Amino acid sequence: MKILKLLKETYPDVETALDFENPYQLLVATILSAQTTDIQVNKVTNNLFPKYPSPKELSEATQEELENDIKTIGLYKNKSKNLIKTGKILMEKFNGVIPDTREGLMELPGAGRKTANVVLSNAFNIPAIAVDTHVFRVSRRLGLSQGKTPDEVEQDLMKIIPKEDWKDAHHWLIWHGRLVCKAQNPNCQSCPLSSECCFFQNSH
DNA sequence: AACTCGGGGCA
DNA sequence: TGCCCAGAGTT
Known part of the structure; x- marks a missing residue:
């Protein structure tokens, strides 16, 4: 079949992709994509990635400012809170490196089954x-x-x-x-x- | 299992 | 203008 x-x-003509240059960007973009479209996410990440280029900057972001940065996306309070927490976990537990296992990815707040599989398959070329x-x-x-x-x-x-x-x-x-x-x-x-x-x- | 978050898409 | 949701966390 x-x-x-x-x-x-x-x-x-299906719209098919999040814009990303590395596993960190894809992780952030995919966490943001919950209950919205890739098109909306790409609008926000265009400004977000230069401002928060790595887990370090993300972990140091303030709640209020990050909320403002992603306000045009739905669920922005939950997402900004999860992203900051994710940044801190990445720094403290994973040495600033995005994990390449489903178990590791799903320890990150905001990342569930779908996000883990998107990151594994698209950032690490792991079958999923x-x-x-x-x-x-x-x-x-x-x-x-x-x-x-x-x-x-x-x-x-x-x-x-x-x-x-x-x-x-x-x-x-x-x-x-x-x-x-x-x-x-x-x-x-x-x-x-x-x-x-x-x-x-x-x-x- | 039901509820919450939320701006955008669509009728 | 009102309804639903390109998930995940909480209770």
Whole structure:
């Protein structure tokens, strides 16, 4: 089943990437990306990275100033608090180096399962597919992963997506989940995957 | 399992 | 103008 190939052909202009130059920048950008889009994050990081170029500067930021720096993004109070704390943990426990393990990344406040996988796959080239609510729902409907956990969904997706696409796959799956395979009233008529989809077969 | 954070996107 | 959410933490 060529899911990703079909999605790429269907959404050729999908917005696909956070701008980053090193693991630290990708970690910060990905923590910021919760409940918003990469487009919004890139607007903020353009000014944020020169101002806080490494975990050291981040750990020394004041709450008020960092909040102001990311105010155009939602959830900015939680995110600024988490980022400062993350900066301090990086300095105190990881010697200012971004950890390249899932366990290490998930010790950082603001970084969960999805953030860890994005950083592992895109900054360290470690095999992983990021699974968020959209990816989870799309996979369930396709019938790949009923009743499974997000970690198990990740394993299932890795079986049917070419390895070279793992680090970017979530962008197309998320886009598809938002615009077509929506949580409510999915638009199965315009879905390129409907012929392969359990949800569609069961509801028609 | 439900609630919270929040500006932006979309109907 | 009102509703929902490209997660993660807390209770």
